[in-house]
Amino acid sequence: MADVKLTNVSKSFGDTAAVHAMDMTIPDGAFVVLLGPTGAGKTTTLRLIAGLETLDQGEISIGGRVVNTETPAQRDIAMVFQQYSLYPHLTVRQNLEFPLKSPILNTPKDEIARKVEEVAEVLQITRKLDNKATELSGGEMQRVSIGRALVREPQVYLMDEPLSSLDAKLRTDLRVELKRIQMTLGATILYVTHDQIEAMTMATHVGVLNDGKLVQFGTPREIYENPNSVYVASRLGQPRINILPADIFGTAPKNAHHIGLRPEHVQQGEGRAARIDRVERLGDHTRLHLHLDGHDIITLADPHAGYTAGNELQIAPRDPLCFDARGDRIY
Amino acid sequence: MSSFSATAPSARSKWFAGTLVILYALITMIPLAWIMLTGFKSPADAISYPPKVFFEPTLEGYVNLFTTRTRQTDDFLAANPPQTWYEEIVRQYDMVIAGPSKFGERFLNSVIIGFGSTFLSIFLGTLAAYAFSRFKIPLADDLLFFILSTRMMPPIAVAIPIFLMYRQLGLSDTHLGMILLYTAVNISLAVWLLKGFIDEIPREYEEAALIDGYTRFQAFYKVVLPQAATGIASTAIFCLIFAWNEYAFAVLLTSGTAQTAPPFIPTIIGVGGLDWPAVAAGATIFLLPVMIFTVALRKHLLRGITFGAVRK
Ligand SMILES: Nc1ncnc2c1ncn2[C@@H]1O[C@H](COP(=O)(O)OP(=O)(O)OP(=O)(O)O)[C@@H](O)[C@H]1O
Ligand SMILES: [Mg+2]
Numbered sequence: 001m002a003d004v005k006l007t008n009v010s011k012s013f014g015d016t017a018a019v020h021a022m023d024m025t026i027p028d029g030a031f032v033v034l035l036g037p038t039g040a041g042k043t044t045t046l047r048l049i050a051g052l053e054t055l056d057q058g059e060i061s062i063g064g065r066v067v068n069t070e071t072p073a074q075r076d077i078a079m080v081f082q083q084y085s086l087y088p089h090l091t092v093r094q095n096l097e098f099p100l101k102s103p104i105l106n107t108p109k110d111e112i113a114r115k116v117e118e119v120a121e122v123l124q125i126t127r128k129l130d131n132k133a134t135e136l137s138g139g140e141m142q143r144v145s146i147g148r149a150l151v152r153e154p155q156v157y158l159m160d161e162p163l164s165s166l167d168a169k170l171r172t173d174l175r176v177e178l179k180r181i182q183m184t185l186g187a188t189i190l191y192v193t194h195d196q197i198e199a200m201t202m203a204t205h206v207g208v209l210n211d212g213k214l215v216q217f218g219t220p221r222e223i224y225e226n227p228n229s230v231y232v233a234s235r236l237g238q239p240r241i242n243i244l245p246a247d248i249f250g251t252a253p254k255n256a257h258h259i260g261l262r263p264e265h266v267q268q269g270e271g272r273a274a275r276i277d278r279v280e281r282l283g284d285h286t287r288l289h290l291h292l293d294g295h296d297i298i299t300l301a302d303p304h305a306g307y308t309a310g311n312e313l314q315i316a317p318r319d320p321l322c323f324d325a326r327g328d329r330i331y
Numbered sequence: 332m333s334s335f336s337a338t339a340p341s342a343r344s345k346w347f348a349g350t351l352v353i354l355y356a357l358i359t360m361i362p363l364a365w366i367m368l369t370g371f372k373s374p375a376d377a378i379s380y381p382p383k384v385f386f387e388p389t390l391e392g393y394v395n396l397f398t399t400r401t402r403q404t405d406d407f408l409a410a411n412p413p414q415t416w417y418e419e420i421v422r423q424y425d426m427v428i429a430g431p432s433k434f435g436e437r438f439l440n441s442v443i444i445g446f447g448s449t450f451l452s453i454f455l456g457t458l459a460a461y462a463f464s465r466f467k468i469p470l471a472d473d474l475l476f477f478i479l480s481t482r483m484m485p486p487i488a489v490a491i492p493i494f495l496m497y498r499q500l501g502l503s504d505t506h507l508g509m510i511l512l513y514t515a516v517n518i519s520l521a522v523w524l525l526k527g528f529i530d531e532i533p534r535e536y537e538e539a540a541l542i543d544g545y546t547r548f549q550a551f552y553k554v555v556l557p558q559a560a561t562g563i564a565s566t567a568i569f570c571l572i573f574a575w576n577e578y579a580f581a582v583l584l585t586s587g588t589a590q591t592a593p594p595f596i597p598t599i600i601g602v603g604g605l606d607w608p609a610v611a612a613g614a615t616i617f618l619l620p621v622m623i624f625t626v627a628l629r630k631h632l633l634r635g636i637t638f639g640a641v642r643k
Contacts, residue, residue, distance in 0.1 A: 052538050072541040079542045085535035089557040102544030148543070 001188050002063030002155040003028040004049060009058035011044055018044040020212040022058070026156075026205070029186045031179070033199045033220075035235050036209030042192040043082055045209070046158045049190065050079050062155055073104055078149035082160035082192070086133035086144055093129045096120065096147050105152070119147045122177055124170070138165045146174070150181065157189045163198065175202060196238045200224070208232045230327035233260045239287060239298045241321075242266070248293060249317050255330055256322035263287075266299035271316025279307050290315065363618070369611035377607040391420050392608025396434050396599065396616075400426040434613060437595040442620065443506055444591055445575040448513035452570045453563060455514070456521025457529075461551060463522070464529040465537075475526075478519045486516050487579045494583055504589045512584070513574040520573075521566050528562025529555065564631035568624065575621050592617050 004026040011019045019041045026032045034042045047053045049060060051072040060067055067075050078099070086095050096116045100107040107115070120126040123143040128136060136144065146162050162178075163171045179202050182189050193199055199206055200220050207217045208231075216223060216232045227233035233241045242261040246252035249272060253259065274297060278289040281303065288307060290297040292315070299315070301307060322330050340348070369377050371388040394417045402425055411427070413419040421428055463471055493512065494503075502508030532555055540550035556563075582594045596613040599606050625632075 050538075050542055052541070071546070072538075073544045073546065077542060079539075081535055081539065083533070083535050085533060085539050087536060087539070087554055098540070099543035103546075103549065104544035148539070 001028055001186050003030075003188065004156055004190065005059075005061045006045075006049070007059045007061075009045075009048060009060060010056045011048055011053055012056055017212045019048060022212070022214050024207060024214050024217060026188060026190055028063075029182075029188055030204045031182050031189045031191065031202055032205045032207055033203035034190065034192045034207050034209055035194075035199055040209040041212040042209055043160055044212075046079065046160055046190060046192065049075075049156070050077055050158055051075050073102070076104075076155045077158055078152050078154040078156075079158040080146050080149045080160060080162040082164075086136075086141055086148075088132075088134050090133055091129070092120075092125065092131050092133060092136070092144050095133055095144055096129075096151055099148055099152050115151045119150045122150070122181075123147050123174070139167065139170065142166060143170075143174075146178075153185065153187075155188065157187055157191075159189065159191045161192050161194065163193070163195070178202065196236065199236065206236070208235050227260075227321065228329045230258065230260065230323050230329075233321060233329075237262060239263050242295075242297045242299075243323075244295055244297070246322065248272075248295065253320070253322045253331075255324060257325040258323045258327070259317065260321035260323060261297070261317055263299045265318045265320065266290075266297060267316045267318045268299070268301070269314055271314050273312045274315050276307055276309050276311050276313055278309055288313070366611050366614050366618075370608055370615045372608050372611075374606060374608055377611070389420065389608075390417070392606070392610075392612035394420050395606050395609035396612045397432055399429045399432050400424075401429045403427050432599075433590075433595065434592070434599075437590055437592045438616065440506065440585075440589055441575060441591040441593075441617070444509045444513065444589070445571055445620070447506070447510040448517060448574045449567055449570040451510060451514045452517040452521045453525075453567050456518055456525050456566065457556075457559065457563060459518075459522045460525035460529050461555065463526050465534070475523070478522055481515075482519045490580065490583055493580075497584055504585045504587055506589050509581070509585065509589055509591070512580060513570075513577060517570040517573055521570060524566045524569070525559065525562055528559050528566075532558050561631045564628040568621075568628060568632070571624055572621055 004024075006022050006024045009019060009022045010017065022045065034045065036042050044053065048055060049062075051067065051070060051074075055068060062075060062077070086092075087098065090098065093116060096119060097112050099105065100112045100115060116129070117126070120129055123146060125140060125143050125147065128140055128144075133141070133144065142162065142165050146159070149157055149159070163174055166174065175198060178189075181187060182202075191198075191202065203220050205217060206220050206223045208215050208223065210231055216228050218226075220236070223232060224236050227236070230243055234243070242263070243258050244261065246256035246259050248259075272292060274290040274292040276288055277291050277296070279301075280287040280289070284303065286301045286303045286305075286307070288299050288301050290299060290313065297315070307313070324330050368384075370392045371390070372383070372386055373389050373391055376383050376386045398417070398421070400421055405425070408422065408425060408427070413422050418428055462468060463475060468474065497503040497508055497512075500508075502511070536554045536558070537547070537550045540554045541547065545553065576593065577591075578593045581591045585591060585594065592613065596610055596617065597605070599609045599613060
């Protein structure tokens with residue numbers, strides 16, 4: 001396993017700067033999750049590291065070796081594509097064997113069989129091993145394409161939304177499984193997802209992308225508790241952070257233009273009276289949709305307390321995050 | 332399934348489509364059937380008017396196709412009674428078999444030149460089409476148009492220059508010359524058709540193979556080629572049909588060693604003029620290879636292009 005280092009990496013397609021002057025270090029054995037809205041450059045970043053796109057500028061090194069001019073095969077990485085691309089003319093088993101049979105690995109027969117069985121087991125596709133790749137459901141295809149990465153032990157795994165079309169149970173199973181594999185192998189994984197829970201539970205580090213730029217990189221906790229902009233603060237946390245005018249609860253904190261309040265930082269029982277618009281009972285917790293001076297505020301509440309829509313509730317901020325006019329964090 | 336489906340054709344439209352197809356097949360097959368029947372007629376039956384649909388079949392046409400015959404004196408014929416069934420057929424006309432005809436050789440020439448040029452067209456065409464489909468080639472559009480433009484005039488328009496060129500180069504009446512010529516004509520079609528098929532194959536497959544540890548050529552060979560099989564098969568059939576049936580250049584450029592079957596068959600002369608049953612027999616045999624080739628590749632043609640394993 002190895003670390004990956006991007007230095008001042010850029011890639012444009014015509015006028016679109018898909019990745020712009022990106023610096024990022026993925027430590028050896030880290031599980032890095034890339035977050036960002038659609039079009040932010042997540043896939044392009046993975047493709048650059050994989051060697052499927054050539055850099056416009058900058059340098060990429062894997063395990064201390066500059067790989068700018070190396071072919072994808074030489075870089076020794078495994079990738080799960082966003083458009084999972086199984087070889088349609090092969091069976092599931094042949095798909096899983098394909099990387100092991102490459103001239104670079106040239107794995108012995110019995111080892112191939114063992115690996116394939118093992119991975120099929122983990123991904124719960126043993127029964128489908130002899131199906132044609134085209135005779136699978138979307139979720140099964142996705143698992144096979146994860147499997148094609150897992151049969152190998154590359155320097156780095158790149159995974160582009162690998163669990164996106166699985167049902168909730170399978171998703172949870174595989175999340176745990178991927179995390180276990182990463183821990184036991186000490187694998188370096190760069191992982192793209194839009195899923196909050198995946199990001200928070202699996203990541204050792206989170207990188208937030210915006211318009212091709214890496215805007216913040218840190219542990220999930222850092223990103224959650226200490227975002228450096230409104231943009232980053234809004235990417236993590238479910239329900240989303242409440243962004244409100246700085247003076248909504250009276251005098252504004254110094255220099256602040258907006259304050260950010262995580263739902264759990266809305267204190268109840270004192271302060272200003274907000275109207276309860278809607279009560280969402282989700283079982284283990286309850287969400288309150290509040291209304292204050294034309295702003296919607298979401299907060300969490302005790303599932304046993306009796307709230308009724310239309311009533312009023314007193315709220316006050318606790319440890320707000322303060323942002324300036326450009327959306328940058330000041331304190 | 333009897334349940335209602337919005338996309339499955341109704342029984343009535345199926346019946347209608349089926350009838351149309353059968354009708355069309357019958358109409359196109361009548362000339363073929365006529366040729367095959369004529370091959371088994373006697374020369375008199377072949378030219379009788381009104382045409383005979385029911386007749387006494389004979390292998391005379393096939394015997395005449397494969398042999399050369401000479402007329403003999405009555406003494407000779409009496410002294411040498413016929414040994415085989417085909418000698419007996421020939422004896423009706425007071426003739427004996429002098430030796431094999433050139434049909435076998437000509438047919439073999441057709442096979443060598445037809446399949447040789449088809450293989451070469453497909454081989455070069457696939458590589459070129461792959462390059463045009465996947466790589467940034469300067470002036471790619473112009474090059475593709477240039478390649479297509481070779482098809483804009485009838486090939487025979489350049490017959491004279493090619494004739495002169497081939498004489499200079501010593502390619503006249505050689506297998507190599509004919510293979511090159513038919514390849515040159517077919518390659519534009521091959522490149523265009525195959526480029527269309529390869530464009531349809533998502534790049535992700537090759538990219539996955541590149542990452543899985545294969546070189547680009549290996550990825551091409553192991554991933555692109557199997558998926559282009561449908562396209563390659565249909566393109567090969569088109570190329571073979573052209574090279575197999577080509578007549579004008581064959582007449583012009585070949586006369587002996589490399590002569591193909593099409594210019595040879597009509598020259599089969601029988602008693603008192605063209606030997607129609609022999610010509611028909613030659614045509615029948617000549618049809619077989621393309622038919623067998625097409626039937627052999629039928630599976631690929633019908634399978635269609637299914638790219639079910641990519642999520643778009
Ligand atoms: N091959 C390409 N040609 C032209 N533009 C491209 C190409 N690939 C990506 N882009 C552009 O680069 C930008 C980043 O694309 P990218 O695929 O990296 O986004 P993403 O973050 O993966 O988005 P998503 O979450 O939707 O997958 C987009 O604006 C996209 O239109
Ligand atoms: Mg993407």
